[in-house]
Amino acid sequence: MKNKPEHENTETASLSSPPKETVTLHINGEAKQLEVEPWTSLLDLLRDHLNLTGTKKGCDHGQCGACTVLVDGKRINSCLTLAVMKDGTKITTIEGLAKDGELHPVQQAFIDHDAFQCGYCTPGQICSTIGLINEGKAKTLDDIRDLMSGNVCRCGAYTNIVKVVQEALERSQQR
Amino acid sequence: MRSFTYTRANDVANAVDEVSAEKESKFIAGGTNLLDLMKIQVERPSHLVDITRLALDTIEETAEGGLRLGALVTNADTAYHEQVEKRYPLLSHAILAGATAQLRNMATDGGNLMQRTRCYYFYDTDTPCNKREPGSGCSAINGYNRDLAILGTSEHCIATHPSDMAVALAALEANVRVTGKAGERVIPFSEFHRLPGDTPHIDTNLKPDEIITAIDLPAKGFADHYTYLKLRDRASYAFALVSVAAALDLDGDTVKEARVALGGVAHKPWRIPEAEALLKGKPATRENFQKVAEAYVQGAKGYGHNDFKIELAKRAIVRALLQAKEMEAKL
Incomplete structure (x- = not known):
């Protein structure tokens, strides 16, 4: 997958930001298609693009664990994960744990x-x-x-x- | 983080082409070290090649009776793999001594070898560092150096390689399989990482267009007599001050073969086969282990705060070899 749009000629492309990438993430059971800059962390995507602010930013360097979420059932640091790399995965955040009004x-x-x-x-x-x-x-x-x-x-x-x-x-x- | 372009590679050849196409490009897999360094602009790639979708995520038997660890198998999946636990428990223990559960779920085996050899000044962009900015000087030699190297250092750099996994792989004499423009080659583990010399900004002997595809473990896993001893300031989630991967092949009380690799003391996992050979055919006694320990720290040099590591390394080697020997008694 190479996502450099062909319609952009090189001269204008060098002056503008790299293109956004399209990702589909299954977040708390809901498929979300998003346009993200490649350097957007999964943490920033959750908090800033989806307003899922339950996942916290502590150190932003994988040391404190405040950003821990589950990707395909495994716990990871969302701050050290590029959102674009998780295309197609199932992500569970704190907001997705309670079911039918009952806490996990x-x-x-x-x-x-x-x-x-x-x-x-x-x-x-x-x-x-x-x-x-x-x-x-x-x-x-x-x-x-x-x-x-x-x-x-x-x-x-x-x-x-x-x-x-x-x-x-x-x-x-x-x- | 600086902006960059992104590509997802669909096979190894495509990954090699992509990373060669642009000068400031890098592979990304787990990202646990690379993204950390990109956030503080110590790493500044203009292009990232995502290799996580390559088919390098399995652990398989080799024709020689060993195991082939795919470069993209996570550290957690490697440590908990049934055959690794059974035949290479030294490797399992070493991996689980490092990082956190979250990081081990993300970090890959190839990436573990590619994490930067480092020191606090490498992270501190306000200070000179030959590894970060070649020629700018070393802040650590005359600065705070408690965690840093005592062996194989140069006047340009005293950083340490922080991996625990790599210390076990050194002791096990693993081989690193790589692919580049010129085709495939196999790098013996002892030749994979470099000493700093006058080019401390280069950590490994991997060429810029080469990708790690697998790590091969030889058949001999020393599962009967091994230990990974990690000494650090807290019991979990800290780099080693000194670590020792020790493995013994014993015939009764006589040593047939010994392996000792040290972590936390040098720019690469530290192994001296000639010192290990001192034990060959000798009784596995504390006195003989002490001779090995003395040989390992020959020429070691402290820089002030880390002087204690020389004595600590000696004692750790003796203790690790005693633990490896006495395993049966403990079981």
Whole structure:
């Protein structure tokens, strides 16, 4: 796929921005076709183009995890992902978790365990928890701490976040 | 981030053509290091060639009894692959010691080797750095250098290669398969990354038109006696101060073959086959492991804050070899 429009001659093209790319993303179950500049991160696309501001921008360098979303069920940092590269994928953000007015069990567990203070990291923590359960690799508390180390909580709610993940894991094993 | 044009390659030949067509072009796969560096304008490509749709995303058996890791297999899928866990647990452990679950889900095996050898000054565009701006000088040698290299350094650069995966691949003597305009070739792992010398801006011996297609693991995986020991300032998501990939092939208490590779100490994973050979035919004892450790730090040089790494590396080598030896006792 080469997306340099042929109608633009080279001289004018060199003075203007590179062309936008067309992408289709299936976001929270809805197909969205969008025109994006190639350098648009998936995070900026969600927040600035679709007004899905639940996904947060923290460090914008893949260090804090506030931007964690699920792409085809896997947790990734949306800040280090070009939207154009995810053409055709299924993306789940915090906005897509509640069903029929009921919170996702992991969302409810964050409330039940008081697993946040300011809440800025929470959408990323929740998506990361769901990704961790999908992966099925965490067995012990130390595994949970290690496999959640990509999500920083500056309020320090870690103790209760670990409880949420532990409960969510146990629930997934009962299913 | 600076603007750039974007193309999605549909096969390896097309990818090579695309990346050769424009001077400032780069391949992008996981993007975890490249996009990070583009955001601070340390990397400034004018054209990106997206290689994520190439058919290089499988792990297969090789005719020699080893495994071929496709360049686009993610670090997570490699670490958790049944055959990698069973036959190359050293590699699994090393991968899982690095980065975070999110980054491992994105980063690819080829990309892991292509992440930049780096240091804090490489990221700090307000300071001189020979790796970032050739000829501008090195801020680290007389600056803050606690994390930086003690082996194989030059007066131009003391950056370290941060990969854990690459340390295990060095110990396992993997081979890197690449394709370029001139066709395919195989690069032994020890020759893939470079020392800084007077060209620290070049990290690898990959040519600009070449793409990694696979990493081949030889049949011998040292699954019975191995360890990946990573020493760092916190237990997760930090680069190694010193890491050791140790592997032993034992006949009773006698060493048939030993492998030791170090991370966090040099511009590339650090391995000295002559020092490993000191153990050949010898009893697997602490005293003999200490001789290997001494040989590994011969010529090591600290720059002030990182002087402690010389002693730390020695002790880490001994501990890693003891752990590798005593595995059966632990199981």
